[in-house]
Amino acid sequence: MTVVVLLGVLLLVIAGCVCVFRDARGGAPRWVHVVAVVTIAAGEVLSRSSKRGRGSGGGGGGGDDD
Template sequence: MLVLILAVVILLLVGGCVCVFWTARGDAPRWARGVAKATLLGSELARSASRRPRSQQSNGDD
């Protein structure tokens, strides 16, 4: 079951990347532009979450 979920997630990521590429070429339909926008928004959210300072973590100076 876990493998199936992981496979679906990977297919969605690949599909989003294809839509981004297709949109960058300039000849994508409206639905592909929407998927590309959602993919880019998701990547920006993931990037900002990874840059967030982790003030809750201990640094070993306890």
Template sequence: MLVLILSVAVLLVIGGCVCVFWEARGDAPRWARGVSKATLLGGELVRSASRNSRSQKSGGDD
């Protein structure tokens, strides 16, 4: 069951990356632009959460 969930998550990430690339080329439909924006926003949220957890572990001396 865990393998299935992880496989779906990987496919969603790959699909999001494809939409980002497609939008960067400039000929993406509206739905792909929306998926691209959601993918980029998700990446920023993960990066922010990672940065916050690292700063808490190091005592906040960034």
């Protein structure tokens, strides 16, 4: 069941990226433009939430550099 849900999400992401690409080239139908705007907005929201979730810890690596 989890695999089906993840495949569905993957297909939605791929379709959104295709719509963004097609809208950028111009001449796309209105629904493609709407899907592209929603895809870009969702990407911005996810990007901001991941930056906010990292907190103020800097650098990240955590391993030894030999």
